[in-house]
Amino acid sequence: MPSTHTDWINSPLAVVEEMFAASQNSPNSGWEAKVVEFFKEQLKEKDAHISVPSLNDVPLHYLKPNSLVKFRCLIQDMFDPEFYMGVYETVDASTKANVLRCGKYKDVTECGVDLNSSNTVTAERQTFYCVPVPGENPCYASSSQARVVPSTSYVPSRQKRSYEDDDDDMDTQPQKQREPQSGPHSLIEQQGNSDCKRQETEAPSTQTASASHIDLNFPLPGEKGPSCLVKVYEDWESFKLNDTLEVYGILSVSPALSALADEKDASSSVLDPTESMETAEEQRVHSPPASLVPRLHMLYAKPLQHNNPLLPSFSLTDNSAFLSSTLSEMATIRAELLTYFTHVLLGDSLAAEYLILHLISSVYTRRDILPLGKFTLNLSGCPTVASYTERLYQIIQQLVPSSYYLGMSLQNMNQMRLVPKKDYVANRLVSGALQLARNTSLFLDETKLEQGQLDTTGVRNVTALGNLISWQKVDYDFNYHQMEFPCNINVLVVSEGRSLLPSDSQVHVQSHVAPPHMEEYLSSIHMHSPTSSQLNKLRIYLCVARLLDYSISDEVTKSVEDDFVDMRKDDPQSISAEDLHKMLVVARLLSLSLGQTSLSRDTWLKAKHIEAQRRSRMEQHKCVNGNEP
């Protein structure tokens, strides 16, 4: 590799230019691959990726244009591919000399382009519209911010110091040591949580007002953060809508971009009808001002398996030390979590057990159309006093990387846009609340449902939720047809009675608290919340458990089969194929939650046991309720 690429973070384009220039003498040198390779190598180096500033945390105006930045995001929409000048020739006005230039990773060409040059190479690139991961929880976001701060690279430090004053001293310390100190931090977080939530539930309008006339198209109302047009140069077929990525790319905020757009509005469109083929809306969406929606020219992108910054970013298998240490601790952490949840769920340990299983569930594969591994939980019998469900959501929110609270009030159901819809006028996919990243926790609060009539939108929304739960897919509305997008969302339904939505498993919460003391009990739930270090442990636990591999040995298969046959022999009505499905999922999740990567006989029996408990409770409840299941 030529020369010393000293400042590859601050001026990555210089590196690109250099390699491009070098390639001119030796054709077929594959300089493009080399560029990508170079940056990959640099990023692989220890902690190198930490020193790259992140667009998620640092406000755009503190970032240097044309520097390397990273962005943790979700692909919200894919625009049409565009053709650009990969290589072009410029004519120097003074010397009349023709110079070849590289147009890759840039939006704007340099002056004096010879458009008729025979050396121009047209290349193709793809644009993705990316937004920050929807519903990302503030506690996670802030902890990831702490990791980014030790950036040596970016200079405008005056304001920056003040910006992250509070966690100043944590900057350089590695994860583990930092944890105990962050006690006060978590208090702020909690404050933040409830604030944030209020916003989500109440007023989506404030955001739109502040962002002037441009709607940044976030899936969830009340979201903040930068959205970004990511230009992808290679291999764009491998990305899918709703993928979460960490993109490393060159930031382009050239004011020329917006200026160009303005010019067009002002003059030329009047003169030339061919230019007006894009409507004003389309213009606005596809070339918004760069100050609002920066362009990011992707050098390298890493698909994220999880968006938990507490976990090592690379995959678990590569990191056996980390894995084994967590695995050994898992049983104890699980016990801790179980006690905590039991406390939260009014002393009901069975419901707590199921809640853990639910939180670590994930669709791990699809057998033709059948998603395997999903575990939608319906917690029925939740008290409606003292905003219990909201409290429950806050607790879950603290534990999972991203989540969303959807109160199923009549108004919400009739008015919210849950399913993304294609807007052909602006030529973009207008997002909806169900466009969520994988493993986002969707908290459906059915206690908010009141009497009234669902209108067309409402019925459609409820159907969409039903489809999401039973098939883990969302049918996006493309006006002339629907298109199915598979998803992987953990849906938790809390309700008073049995939910009107389908679910994989329903647990009726049995309160061990006498109704008169309920208020008191509920208001004290928060007092027992775990400390920040404990919280972090729990968060890591939940993520790791979800990512573990799983298998069933032949012996256990045999014994499961025997069990099934025996049960059927006694009473064929007692267990159907469907029930076996459920039990297998429970068994899978149960053993994963214990940190066991293969099913043991004991775990199977335990799974059977808790399923039986759950079913008997349901039977009981059915009798009381008289409700047809």
Place this chain on the structure above:
Amino acid sequence: MSSPTSTPGGRKRGRNTNPSTPSSEGPISPPSQKRRGQDSSTGDLMQMPTSPATDVLSPSAPQDTSLFSSPRPSVPPNEVDMSSPLMYGTPSSRVEGTPRSGVRGTPARQRPDLGSVRKAPQVDLQSEPPSAEGAAASEANAGQRLVIWGTDVNVGTCKEKFQRFLQRFIDPSSTEDENAGLDLNEPLYMQKLEEISVVGDPVLNVSCLHVQAFDAELYRQLISYPQEVIPTFDMAVNELFFERFPDSILEFQIQVRPYNALKTRNMRSLNPEDIDQLITISGMVIRTSQLIPEMQEAFFQCQVCAYSTRVEVDRGRIAEPAVCRHCNTTHSLALIHNRSLFSDKQMIKIQESPEDMPAGQTPHTTIVYGHNDLVDKVQPGDRINITGIYRAVPMRANPRQSNVKSVYKTHIDAIHFRKTDEKRLHGLDEETEQKLFTEDRVQTLKELAAKPDVYERLSSALAPSIYEHEDIKKGILLQLFGGTRKDFSQTGRGHFRAEVNILLCGDPGTSKSQLLQYVFNLVPRGQYTSGKGSSAVGLTAYVMKDPETRQLVLQTGALVLSDNGICCIDEFDKMSDSTRSVLHEVMEQQTLSIAKAGIICQLNARTAVLAAANPVESQWNPKKTTIENIQLPHTLLSRFDLIFLMLDPQDEAYDRRLAHHLVSLYYQSEEQMEEEFLDMAVLRDYIAYARTYINPRLSEEASQALIEAYVDMRKIGSGRGMVSAYPRQLESLIRLAEAHAKVRFSEKVETIDVEEAKRLHREALKQSATDPRTGFVDISILTTGMSATARKRKEDVAQALKKLIQAKGKTPAMKYQQLLDDLRGQSETAITKELFDEALRALADEDYLTVTGKTVRLLA
């Protein structure tokens, strides 16, 4: 010239940038160079600010020639200028060309679809400056003396070839609708020309496939250099036409519209390579713009001497003449709008069809420009195939800015539209689905078809996650293939149903819905509805006001949308009666009649229905008949070819296999699964191929076997005094046998097909039409809603009751309960209250007695 509107340099060909007048004829006109200079210095007043520098700087002719060596070289723009804007072709062709009055007399119409003025000059290679490289020289030696700049197209040869093609091409096996009514053994296109002379619509659609079959080289040239080759074709066809029909009068000269270019099928695969080439893509129209009048020819008049001149538009720009040629006044010419010529133009946005898209991506869109009579040819929502030229235009340079956006805008200039769903709307015949299979794919499919166990393989590939139920899967497989479509409209019976309808009923939780979902996902034109949620309107069609046009439009429902596909209806039993009654027509006549809001019409709904129903008592009662269990009218049930019961078998071995199957689902890795089963895509292609290309007919033996089977079925019943088969069953058998032959890719229905059809039919009957009382299969359960034994039994009870009453002597009134008890005491079989009621009713019908409240009175 000012703006950088040229195509990207990498693949651009030389073209003339200068609007010329008819006077400047002559091969490779030397003066053009000079005039160009003038133009660029003085012209350009009207619009476009831009840097004149670029063009002036561009290299001149000698360099150009070096590029003739390869067919797609990058040629700097050349400045050679020539030929009239009004005529196609090149000076040479006109000089030697036929000065027939016909051609001359009919005005040529501009073809904006080919780019406004793209008259490429021809170059005589031999007369070029000696800088020509070796390759070019060798080409010259090969005899191609004249080629168009930047291409290897020789106008003379090209024209000759095309004329030969028109005169000679015969495609006896043509099945395209465009050729309907033509004699397939005569030269196809000559017949079309004749048609043009009669009809007077001067458009000749030419299938590129035909060109390719006739002359691959010509085809290559057409694809690579459409904007040069198509005008040549036009020229050729006009000469030929006016030679043949010298007296015919056309509005303008004939235009050739090629279609079906094989270059690209999918919007996603368009890439920079395709720029300026002829492509065909399919897609769906999502938006059309207003009509845009585009100036084709500007009319200028001198303010001083009233001398007028016309200037043609060149790539969206008009070079205003600076000097009046008549009086030599400068800047005296003014544009007269209403004497200028405009052409229609429309922006159309198309989007990838949903079938073409990879999973998890959003559809791409492309802008298409339609010109002249292609304007308003398509409406949003239409599925179309577009043939056109792919263009890329750089973003406009801004005079106030030194740098430009390095992005090109792309669009397609449409030459030919073809609606793919036209057939469905008009419902002529046969499917038009032109799903093209690659050679390899066809080969794989045929190999698969040749395997002896293909039927079993395919059926096990169907919904592998659903365990067992082999016969049901086989039934659904046959449904996916369908029978052969037969047309008896001449004899007055119309179309015969070719689709197989299947009803699944059974216990809840036996993965019926899953099967339905799978089928819905498998077939391209499938619809999934739930009986509970759908109304008759949602299934058929409804009339609504279009918000934009304020017109009444017919919105089609699920059944019409799944024409030629499968309509999956879940929770069939929960459907309201009025909704269900709609299905009667669909399931036998395969049409839907609508009379709503002044719209009366009959739509095609040639859909196969796959329905699932739950038993009324939530659990299947084996003691009752199918009808009693699902409470569906037998008129509807008899329209199902196959009715399957999906029951929990409740047997140990089955349980064990099921458990094993399920457990393995939960730990097998994805790769293992794929090994085990056929890919869903292969299955889909296999079905599509069979449906399109295989039309089996009954062989002699097969017909015999069918007759025998039918007679046998009738015999079984007649022994016990009941009818056990109806012609509907025979039709079902035929359909199933045909479908099975399709599975084997066989053009003939053979005995084995009939055997399997019989077996499957019997299996289904065994499950659904077994009389629970006798254990015999009784078709009348499905056709009349009641088994023969049940009817017999009912009569017996009525008779017994009558006897009982008669035995009681002359008592005019009796207690209801008393009578029931008496009858029970007398009868050796159990008499239920229902049975008793029915018997009473039967007697009441005979006017023997009446029942009022709790008393029974005799009438006689």
